[in-house]
Amino acid sequence: MRVVYCFFFMVCFTLPAAAYIDPGTGSMLFSLLTGLAVTAFFFVKNLVITLKSGFFSKGKATAQARKEHLVIYSEGKQYWNVFKPILEALDKRGVDSGFYTSDSDDPGLSFQSPHIHAQFIGRGNTAYRFLNFLEADVCLMTTPALDVFQLKRSPGVKHYAHILHAVTDATFYRLFGIDYFDSVLLTGDYQKKDIRELEQKRGLPEKRLVTVGCPYLDVLAERISCRTAPNGSTPPPPREARKTVLVAPSWGANALLRRYALALLEPLAKSSYHVIIRPHPQSMFVEKDVVETIRSALAPYPNIEWNFDAENSAVLPRAGILISDFSGVIFDYAFLFGRPVVYPSLTFDKRPYDLSDIEEEAWTFRAIREIGVPLDEAMFADIETALDAAIESAQSVLKSERLRRLKDEAWMYRGEAGERVVDFLLDAGQKP
Numbered sequence: 229m230r231v232v233y234c235f236f237f238m239v240c241f242t243l244p245a246a247a248y249i250d251p252g253t254g255s256m257l258f259s260l261l262t263g264l265a266v267t268a269f270f271f272v273k274n275l276v277i278t279l280k281s282g283f284f285s286k287g288k289a290t291a292q293a294r295k296e297h298l299v300i301y302s303e304g305k306q307y308w309n310v311f312k313p314i315l316e317a318l319d320k321r322g323v324d325s326g327f328y329t330s331d332s333d334d335p336g337l338s339f340q341s342p343h344i345h346a347q348f349i350g351r352g353n354t355a356y357r358f359l360n361f362l363e364a365d366v367c368l369m370t371t372p373a374l375d376v377f378q379l380k381r382s383p384g385v386k387h388y389a390h391i392l393h394a395v396t397d398a399t400f401y402r403l404f405g406i407d408y409f410d411s412v413l414l415t416g417d418y419q420k421k422d423i424r425e426l427e428q429k430r431g432l433p434e435k436r437l438v439t440v441g442c443p444y445l446d447v448l449a450e451r452i453s454c455r456t457a458p459n460g461s462t463p464p465p466p467r468e469a470r471k472t473v474l475v476a477p478s479w480g481a482n483a484l485l486r487r488y489a490l491a492l493l494e495p496l497a498k499s500s501y502h503v504i505i506r507p508h509p510q511s512m513f514v515e516k517d518v519v520e521t522i523r524s525a526l527a528p529y530p531n532i533e534w535n536f537d538a539e540n541s542a543v544l545p546r547a548g549i550l551i552s553d554f555s556g557v558i559f560d561y562a563f564l565f566g567r568p569v570v571y572p573s574l575t576f577d578k579r580p581y582d583l584s585d586i587e588e589e590a591w592t593f594r595a596i597r598e599i600g601v602p603l604d605e606a607m608f609a610d611i612e613t614a615l616d617a618a619i620e621s622a623q624s625v626l627k628s629e630r631l632r633r634l635k636d637e638a639w640m641y642r643g644e645a646g647e648r649v650v651d652f653l654l655d656a657g658q659k660p
Contacts, residue, residue: 296326296345298653299364299385304331305538306509307370309444310393311336313646314368314653319343321650326364330355353378365657368413368649372405381408387656389413391649394556395442395563395638396592398423399583406582411436411656413649415445416638422586429585438652441645442638448541448564449642472502473615474547476540478555479508482576485518490525492551492572492608497529499612506535506543508555549619551603554592562599563635568622569600570615595638598630 298318300311311327312335318325319341327336327346337346349358356378359367363384370393375381381388390406391413392398398406398419406412412423412435420437427434473496477484484492485507496503505526507519526532535543540557550561550569554576558569576593578584601618641648 296324296364297366297657298323298325299362299367300325300327301359301367301369301371302327302329302331302334302336303369303371304329304509305334307393307444308335309447309539309541310370310391311443312339313443313446314649315339315341315344317646317650323650323654328358356380366653368653372401374406375408376404387411387659389653389656391440391443392419393444395445395559396554396556397583397590399426399581399586399590400554400592401582402580403582403584406435407432409435411438411652413652414439415442416640418591418637422583422588425586426582436656438648439640440648440652441641441643443645443649444539445560445563445639446643446645448544448560451541452545452564469546469548471500472504472547473549473551474504474506474543474561475551476506476555476557476561477508477551477553479510479515480580482554482574483508484551484553484572484574485511485522486515487553487574488572488605488608489518489522491605492611493522493526495608495611497526497532499531499615501612501615502531502533503529504533504535504543504547506537506540509538512536549615554596558596558600559634559638562631563639566631568619569596570603570618571596571600572603573605591637595634598634 300314302308302311315325315327315336319339322343324343325345327339327344328349329336329346330349330351332348334348337348339346349355360380360382361384362382364386366387366389367382367385368389368391370391371379372390373379374388374390387410388408389411390409392415394400395415398412398414399422406423407426407430414420414437417439420439423435423437426432475484475493475496480486493503493505505522511519523534537543540560544557544561545565547561548567550558550567552558552561552569552571553574554571558571561567562569583590601622603614603618607614
């Protein structure tokens with residue numbers, strides 16, 4: 229009813245205005261109108277079912293028809309390695325499922341299976357309209373902020389499950405990122421504690437928290453044959469990688485590109501290192517101007533290479549050292565290749581994130597200090613010397629017990645994630 233009252237107030241008491249609608253108001257209007265449409269749709273649908281039950285079923289109860297039992301939603305091809313092992317496990321078990329994506333180039337659209345219905349549903353509001361009318365027993369997604377902005381809980385979905393797409397803290401999402409899911413699938417048990425703390429402080433019901441491992445790391449590990457290497461070791465980097473540095477930051481105001489930009493990258497460009505810069509995929513949506521400004525400034529340097537691949541499996545092994553900030557790529561690189569990581573000193577503004585409500589320091593920050601080499605801003609001017617020294621000093625760290633311990637904490641059930649996710653989905657679909 230609140231939606232109806234708000235709509236009545238806006239219609240009756242809003243004065244004539246110019247045609248421009250600011251983004252915040254536009255989002256609110258979209259959410260409002262979607263809420264009205266969804267409410268009306270399911271009211272009429274349930275009314276029809278009730279009438280059919282009364283007139284044609286002779287008093288017998290009629291179950292609500294559902295288009296899908298299990299549904300997976302992907303924002304795009306960058307998440308394919310998260311969902312690939314899950315779809316393979318569903319196919320192997322003969323479980324009919326729907327795979328919906330907002331990327332017409334998503335490899336999932338080409339997944340060959342008689343049990344998986346794959347469909348491109350459009351981007352932005354087009355996708356949200358589709359998802360807000362979805363009918364399924366269980367819907368699994370990496371997308372956060374359910375019921376916060378345009379992506380609403382559909383009355384036709386019994387259970388919403390969120391799967392983490394990094395081995396970092398679950399509280400690294402923007403505020404309320406996972407609050408309104410029914411369950412969260414974790415990469416490691418350590419992530420449970422902070423979610424429970426958020427639930428308690430915000431008065432939320434407890435979600436089902438199930439540790440399943442990390443599907444995309446399972447895919448990458450198999451691809452580079454890390455798991456079959458003797459004693460868990462990885463081969464040394466190829467000769468050309470020993471003088472190649474990969475710069476792969478996160479995105480946003482806290483991240484490396486926004487904080488340091490050319491102050492770090494220009495000295496790198498002047499060094500003898502081959503430099504591969506890989507912006508976070510989200511940067512190309514929310515801070516594309518920053519990326520383009522940096523690209524333009526570094527265009528004269530022949531040792532600069534930009535990488536915009538949907539996944540990082542091809543670029544990671546090419547580098548002998550990684551520079552990052554708080555991105556999950558740090559753990560991809562260290563866990564899979566055992567090569568050195570350098571991170572600039574950053575003061576992290578927690579206010580826009582769920583971790584702002586957590587008392588203890590994030591596991592991610594503690595872990596980065598344990599396996600990474602700090603890089604002070606004063607060292608930028610002589611970055612080549614700093615990187616050479618980091619490669620030498622990091623060897624003992626990367627062979628230490630601490631890296632194995634962190635890997636065991638953050639990436640549990642290695643090689644089993646796809647099957648474990650399906651076990652959970654089938655169980656969740658059976659429970660009311």
